[in-house]
Amino acid sequence: MLSAARSLLFRLPAYEGPLDLLLQLIRKSKVDIYDIPIAEITRQYMATVELWQSMDLAVAGEYLVMAATLVEIKSRLLLPAPPPAEGDDTEEDPRAELVRRLVEYERYASVVDGLKGLESYRRDLYFRAAMEDPEAYLLPVPEAALDGRALLAALQRALEAAGVKDALVTAVVPRRRLSLRMKMAEVLRRLRSSAEGALFSDFFEVPCRRYEIVLLFLAVLELLRVGKVRAVQRNPLADIRLTAVQEAA
Amino acid sequence: MSQAAEVECLLFVAGEPLQLADLARAMQCDPMDVEEALRELQVELGARGSGLQVLAIAGGYQLATRTEYADTVARLAARSDSRLSRAALETLAVIAYRQPTTQPEIEAVRGVSVGGVLKTLQERRLIVDAGRKATMGRPILYVTTQEFLHYFGLKEIADLPPLDDADVSAIVGKVAASAQPAPRSGGADPQEPGTAPQDDAPIGEASS
Structure with a gap:
């Protein structure tokens, strides 16, 4: 006879989580999912979880949460229903939420076999390997055919090829020492240097930083407000000419 | 020179799904002519009992071996990577039918945490993150990829087996009446040009 230790073979059914275990129970x-005998199913569920624990198997927290949920539903079913509130005639079955989750889960779990079938079918198909050198492709990439994801994937491939897959991308963002007061002084200095002033658009140096655009705009507004600058616009949407207001000497 | 032969050359050389537009550009002709050429090529291959077929897959067309010859080829080249676990397939199913979707949403459906599975699926490029959802915590949104379509031999997401459309909202309340699972949009997909009918038939029943 084989030694007892070697002949002892457990085959435990595998579950994909508490919902899967419940569905299988x-x-x-053979009970109706829309009319679950909670007491009986809870008993079976607890027995399974206790069996695992008796075998020193770690029971994932999700199973314990579900156990608590089942017990709670069971206790609510035992309690006499509270008198229905005024105008509220939809008295909800304490099991409704659980049933909704089970049905929703089953919808997705039931397509898994279909996916497995597709997977097996696809594994029986062989293709030529993709061309090794993407540069060898001569067809132009149509505009807008590449989305952000494709570009990100391309960047990741390039980084991987360069061996910097997991390197952190770091950048130092310098603190900009620019204040509204400084910007106002700069604008005023520039306007005073010429009699005809300057065009508003001349102040923007390409490439513009958003921060600087905002600051410049605020500076001009502030200068207008305090009356140190005059702005003239010949017609709508035309460029704005700014001139310094001559200080009374 | 025949256009069917031209298409055959392009598909042979490319080694990845070529879109109709790619083929049209390379052949310098109208996409309609390409479709006709693809059909012609498929008929020619079938007529001479070729081991190859034109497959509509992952948004394009690709030459593939026929499944009947899988065992022969398998003795030459190892089959592609390992199969996906049930956990991975369930997670993929939730993402595929609900995309874009987030980790908390997937976990609510499956009732288990899916962090590890999501990482595996991303490493295999079957899913990819597509920005963040504008809700509390700004969770990452996941969508399936072209590789996902290719992995399951699908031309597009609409070719997925239909999800039973049980009316979830009807269950809330005291309902004991069994909900009628209404198959949604099943069987309505038009025959893709270049796909032989026998390619589609066994897909759904390949598993048991």
Whole structure:
């Protein structure tokens, strides 16, 4: 006879989580999912979890949360229903939320076999390997055919090829020492240097930083407000000419 | 020179799904002519009992071996990577039918945490993150990729087996009446040009 230790073989059914376990218990008991006998299913569920614990298997927290949920539903079913509130005639079955989750889960779990079938079918198909050198492709990439994801994937491939897959991308963002007061002084200095002033658009040096655009705009507004600058616009949407207001000497 | 032969050359050389537009550009002709050429090529291959077929897959067309010859080829070249686990398939299913979707949403459906599975799926390029959802915590949104379509031999997401459309909202309340699972948009997909009918038939029943 084989030694007891070697002949002892456990085959534990695998579950994909508490919802999967519950569904299998419901199916095994041949009960209606829309009318679950909570007491019985809870008993079976607890027995399974206790069996795992008795075998020193770690039971994932999700299973314990579900156990608590089942017990809670069971206790609510035992309690006499509270008198229905005024105008509220939809008295909800304490099991409704659980049933909704089970049905929703089953919808997705039931397509898994279909996906497995597709996977097997696809594994029986062989293709030529993709061309090694993407540069060898001569067809132009149509405009807008590349989305951000494709570009990101391309960047990741390039980084991987360069061996910097996991390197942190770091950048030092310098603190900009620019204040509104400084900007106002700069604008005023520039306007005073010429009699005809300057065009508003002349102040923007390409490439503009958003921060500088905002600051410049605020500076001009502030200068207008305090009356140190005059702005003239010949017609709508035309460029704005700014001139310094001559200080009374 | 025949256009069917031209298409055959292009598909042979490319080694990845070529879109109709790519083929049209390379052949300097109208996409409609390409479709006709693809059909012609498929008929020619079938007529002479070729081991190859034109497959509509991952948004394009690609030459593939016929499944009947899989065992022969498998003795030459190892089959592609390992199969996906049930956890991975369930997670993929939730993403594929609900995309874009987030980790908390997937976990709510599956009732388990899916962090590890999501990482695996991303490493295999079957899913990719597509920005963040504008809700609390700004969770990452996941969508399936072209590789996902290719992995399951699908031309586009609409070719996925239909999801049973049980009316979830009807369950809330005291309902014991069984909900009628209404298959949604099933069987309505038009025959893709270049796909032989026998390619489509066994897909759904390949598993048991």
